[in-house]
Amino acid sequence: MEAAARSTTIPWFQAEMKKLQDLSGPAFNWLSRLDPMQWCRSHFRIHSKCDILLNNICEAFNKSIIDARDKPIITLLERIRYYIMLLMATRREAMEKWAHDVGPRVFAALEKLKKQSA
Template sequence: MEAIARATTVPWFHADMTKMLQLSKPAHDWLMEKDPRHWSRAYFKSDSKCDMLMNNLCEAFNRSIMDARDKPILTMLERIRLYIMLLMAGRRVLCEKWHGQVGSRIRKILEKNKGKAQWCIPKAAG
């Protein structure tokens, strides 16, 4: 049955179903009762399940590292690391401006996380 479920084309599906018929007629009949669109790869739809053909988060990240992508691997990784560190620092500054505007539920979560942070070991990222 695994071969039938993994068959990628309809002819392979039918060839494997014929083998199943030779091995076990009751198993073959049981499979024939089931709609193959739900369990066999040969009948799965290959068209898009969504009208959005891009992932905006990935597209935005790829755009932001465009200049680093054609560099040697170490240079590329260093530029991506620098980009992410600058991005996080910029967001930290932005969040500091909102410090007094955080709701009570979020403030409780932050205080809880501060308590857990005492066990963190800081390391220089030079």
């Protein structure tokens, strides 16, 4: 299934689906019922969906190291290491407050799905 999902052309996708059919008929049947536009690269739309060229993670990271970018490489790397360690520590502290093994939003979504299926 992973090979079919990663395929970037329709012929490649069809070849991988044929391999899956030979390997597991039930898996092939289940996957065939799903819309490949939702899970396979070869069927994704190619037009741009957003005019923003960079994502927010990149922007946030660049902002966090802006004062260290003009420093020597060792100093820059040390400040990045310190920033990431601090980020991980603050997130760990926040996670310790969680009531469940997963985050509150994920838990709420799982509970909603559980209620729908009951």
